[in-house]
Amino acid sequence: MPHADDVLFRTLADPTRRALFERLCREGEKTVGALTARARVSQPAVSKHLGVLKQAGLVRDRHEGRQTHYSAQLGALAPLIDWTSRMAGFWQGRFDQLEDLLKRMDQ
């Protein structure tokens, strides 16, 4: 596994950071101020989280005058989808084994 995935999962494991990212996914580009208005943390904290998200490749920033606009980079989520398909494979296999066991068990 490339190092980038490790960073990605660690980045999204933080609930506040994940909420910010998900909001950008849902609502599109936003400024730090707009994000702070509905977050439960201070603007410096929001900025710090956005910095971490940016380092992980999950958001991109765009400067316009004195404002910085952030947008989600959905392509960076690919490893999550990979996780999902791996886990799906794991559980499908376990379901097979569960069914085999049920056939062997007495009533």
Next chain:
Amino acid sequence: MTNTATEALSVVVERDIPFPPEKIWRALTQPHLIEEWLMKNDFNPVVGYRFSLRGDWGAADCQVMALEPHKTLSYTWGAFGLESLITWTLTPTSTGTHLRMEHSGFRPDQQQAYQGAKYGWKKFFASLERVVGGLP
């Protein structure tokens, strides 16, 4: 693409199984039976009970979160720094049981999911590949 990170990190497996919920419930909750299809464990069907699931790749630290006999069972699955949630739902049908399992990677209410450098995702994936690749 409308998937959020939370949605992306969730797995659902559903099957119609030709056995009654009571029988499937035994397989889901009795340690010697769990071991036969999932992993070695010290499970105990009591809400709040902490147990572990042990595979060749390591152990998952788990805790029973909810339980309603023959209907639903959920437990956390903590491994390599990520605490995920597994929920089993059993629905009786005319031919047996509809069994549904949801494994969610990020719980909305979880606090500190990632526990620093103690474990790494890389290790988790490498191990998971081995698990998927053919453990008994």
